Amino acid sequence: MTTTSRWRALTHHQLFWPVAVLVVLLLVNIPFTPDFFSIRMSDGHLYGSLVSIVLFGSPLILVAVGMTLVIATGGIDLSVGAVVAIAGALACSYMSGQADQNALSGVLLAMGLALLAALVCGLWNGFLVARMGIQPIIATLIIMVAGRGVAQLITDGQIITVNSEPYKLIGGGYWLTLPFSIFVVAVVVAVTVALTRRTALGLLVESVGGNAEASRLVGIRSRRIKIMVYVFCALCAGIAGLMISSNTSAADGNNAGLWIELDAILAVVIGGTSLLGGRFSIGGTVVGALVIQTLTTTIYTIGVPTQTNLVFKAVVVIVVCLLQSPKFRAKVFGTKGRGRATGPAETAAVAEAAPKMEVSR
């Protein structure tokens, strides 16, 4: 009896199903690549599939964490991909103009400039959404369209390559045997969790997402909170942009961060954050981003033609969303009464059941 109740408590935990999907996805790899989990040491660095999943997934995790807070306030930020491109383009074009690309001060200044540009983008989005009261999808569409043009303007339509050791560190370098970007992600996630769960900030964000007008009436400055989350999201995207451009040592205004906004939204949804706002889970988002990156890696290692990657992703999105829809579950499983009794945990539970079937096919 106690085991079943414990099992039930476990399966009803918010993070159970995203984690389960992640584990299943990882296990799928074993028959195809037996040494998938092995991590070996060479040149004082750790190498292995798990390390590379985290390494290549770190920009997505960053963007998705920022996106989580925006979605928690009931908004959405489509401009992150463009911000990624702008940040990378600005940093690289500044550095390529320097005489000594390895000078630490120059690199720091370049990164500062890039983050400043991201901050401005975030402020603009926040201003449009919170002050002007424009729908978030539309307000952020402006930078999504124009931002890529700006990024190409900065790089002059070229792919700018840089050759800078300190800059290489943030996206492709190693520190204490691990990829440096893991530490960056860890710090950002830790700070976010601390700020939202150890202070009242998370509660305020959720309350604004639940009902902005009611929050304002109880005395929460919902406008300020909204501007803050858009700025935070853009900053995360800026850091991700630095990582992507540093990993390839190049800035590509056209393709850097292309579709990352869609991946990030997907990660947030898989992580159990409602798109309607009012509820969020940073941990779920991190797991969701890892699920997406693992899916991509798995498709590569299994030897499925890479072009089916998008079809897989589409199937996952459809299935996850269908199973999150109460109407669909009522129609298919007849769980209308039961679903009401067990509440949202059930929603999340069933929601994550199917992707693993689809993926393990």
Place this chain on the structure above:
Amino acid sequence: MSATTQSRTAPDRRTTSKTARLLGDRRLPVLVTAALFLVMYIAGLSRYQNYGFAEPQVFMNLFIDNSYLLVAAVGATFVILSGGIDLSVGSVIGFTTMFTAWLVERQGMPILLVIPLALAVGAVGGFLMGYVIQNFEIQPFIVTLAGLFLFRGLCLVISKESISITDSSVSSMAQAQVSLGAGFLSVGAIVALVVLAAAFYVLHYTRFGRRVYAIGGNEQSAMLMGLPQGGTKIAVYTVSGFCSALAGLLFTLYIQSGDPLHATGMELDAIAAVVIGGTLLTGGSGYVLGTVFGVLVLGLIKSIIQFEGTLSSWWTKIATGVLLCAFILIQRAMTARKKT
């Protein structure tokens, strides 16, 4: 069209100030866009007079070079009027080019058989998305996002490389010209204008069109009035899917190849054209004629940049973004005025 405007603006009569009445007029954004188009065209005339900008053919080329965008934007107008959004437009266009090229070149099917097939695929895709949106109450944004992934993925499944079309019937169709006195139009442009006329008729003179406006204006009251909102919503997405597929066919004619990366991000152009054309993104207000001006303005930006010669292509994106921003702010000013 006039009936709509009168009945909708009648209650606003108590706002006596002239500016208020002007801002309350639903035709204002369309007029602003049309005026903008005229100003840009006249500016182009005076600046590039010696380079042949005044030729009627330059104006005709706006329709020829943007026929696919016009058709896609007309489809997007339906969806946006109903208060939804369709992100799958660009992918469906890309898929249609790929599908058509593959069937014609690799399978040797005649183009006349491929056309209805491609249109059917687009319409069924739109129908399925609408069905899911309506029956399972999932946000259109997410459902059509999945559609975007799915169709782009299917493109790549067909072939990773681009397929060029060498079929003689296709190229003769692509090169056919309809002379119009001062200039000529391509088959694509004619089709686009026919679609436009049909959309205008449907939106303003049929029951279906009134339902689209009613649902976009207020879904709850549309339902209470007994309008079949479910069927209408599904139909709207079907129309959008059909228009996207048709736009894809026109794009295939225009570019005579199928490529998995064709029309990436064209949904943004289509949405931008609709917004610049004065349709409210919250739904329920706007005209398909505005969309035409939106498309023409975007096309004119492209041709002016071509005539200028020194400006690079990314200025198109920046100019589009700036225009988008300006029109969103105008819309905002209008709706804010109406509430008080």
